[in-house]
Amino acid sequence: MRKYKQLLLANKAWSFELRDESPDFFARHVGGQKPDFLWIGCSDSRVSPEQMTMTPPGGMFIHRNIANLVNEDDKNLMSVLQYAVGVLEVEHIIVCGHHGCGGMRAALDGGTDGVLDEWLDNARRVYHSNAAEIDGASTEEGRLNRLVEVNVRDQLVRLAHTKTVQDRWANGQKLALHGWIYDLRDGLIKPLMEVDATTRLDEVQAPERVL
Template sequence: MTTYEKLLLENKAWAQEQKEEDPDFFNRLSSLQTPEFLWIGCSDSRVPADKITGTQPGEIFVHRNIANMVVHTDVNLLSVLDYAVNHLEVKHVIVCGHYGCGGIKAAMTNQDFKPVLNMWLRNIKDVYHQYMQELNDIKNEDDKTDRLVELNVKEQVMHLAQTSIIQRAWKNDRRPHLHGWVYGLKDGIIKPVLEVQPGDKIDPLYEYDNL
């Protein structure tokens, strides 16, 4: 049996188990999606949003990319954000990074990862540059990486607040709340590092008029 065939077999077993435990599970799931949360997380396979939060299918709308970035030219991210905020009307948007992130580690080096990945990691390098003095004062490399993980999450949350999508929802509906979290691979615990309330002041340069 190949590895992908094993996935299909496990899927059938899982579906059967769900129906035995809750006969109406799939009927309910197929007719309704009303998540309260949008989760912007890392693509790392060790950080599945539903598992680490103990939530069920339908409770979290998820977008994942390398190092949980909010890049203003990323149409994929922005379309997910627009749909979650304006159509699903989520109440919370969570950016969740994780300690030991490979994307963060890669961005801290001068290695050439070839054009596309270099372009993506450049966004993390910009965060490093912004906090260079603080980070360079940290001598332990693991501690420095962990701190950049936290700072990167904070910056991505602020990138959310700088979008017209979020600002318009804040003005019209007083939602969503924005959260920056970091997940610990070593202990499984999520650490909150930033919270931004609807309508909180941001740099006026990024504020939109006439929303």
């Protein structure tokens, strides 16, 4: 059987199972969504936000891109952020990286071209700004994983500086930003840091090593 047909069969089984347990499961979603979280993560096929957090449909608004980068000129992400904060009124935004990230590896090793190479400019800036610490790791895996961790910190700070987030805080509305790492080796999420309206962004330090 062609692989794409397996996806359709799996979808039917999933839909049947949920409706069997709760006949109005999908009917409840027709009226709209009210997720608690915005997830900004990597596009890596091994990292599935809803599955690894056991979040049901409707619980999480999701944006994914290569290396979980926050670029202010990325209209896709900026529109997702505006909608999540301004319309859905999420109170938590998670930036989640993962060890062994291919995007971060490419930022270290090069070998990319075209649009992908341009996209990774942000990641390369993170490396160059923290090269001494990253290159101090004893192994190539450690070097890559430290870049992954520092990148989450830097993207979280970039997110905190966006107009959407700053306006939310200026209005006295609750919004917390969380930096996490997903470990492919054991399937566990490891919190790195949190940022809120009281955080001095110019004083945010590199997170403790977790990998």
